[in-house]
Amino acid sequence: MIGESSISAMPGSEISNWFPIVFGVVSVLIVLAFVYVIYAIVRNRRVLRRAGRNPDTIEADVANALLDSQVLRPRRADLESQLAEIDRLAESGAITAEERAAARLRILSG
Structure with missing residues (x-):
């Protein structure tokens, strides 16, 4: 009886009750962020391929075009x-x- 009432009255016991919920929500948000990043990479590669560009060399292509332009x-x-x-x-x-x-x-x- 003393042990039961003292456990529920301990400071921080409310935090420990919410921890699994908060941990679960944060975990889901992290997984959603990874899924979005992968989706964005795949989408950008498709767009570049449809435009006739090589997604693996696009940075070099842009740098080369910039160096050949009047900008620099x-x-x-x-x-x-x-x-x-x-x-x-x-x-x-x-x-x-x-x-x-x-x-x-x-x-x-x-």
């Missing part, structure tokens, strides 16, 4: 400073006229 090209001010540097080197005699022309062509062609 130097701005006009950078081009002007590079051309001025080439002219300065040619005037100081550090490079020949042919090297200057080749460097200017390389800079202007991108």
Whole structure:
């Protein structure tokens, strides 16, 4: 009798009653998150395949397209400073006229 009443009156006994329910809910949420991640991966791979892309190399394809685009090209001010540097080197005699022309062509062609 004393043992029975003291167990139910112990602090934290309500928490221990809720623990299996909370643990179960958290476990279900974790499993649902894993299922969603797997679903999203499969869906994205299907979309890429339908678009004619290789899902295994898409990151390299995007990186290559970005490098070939105008996004990473130097701005006009950078081009002007590079051309001025080439002219300065040619005037100081550090490079020949042919090297200057080749460097200017390389800079202007991108």
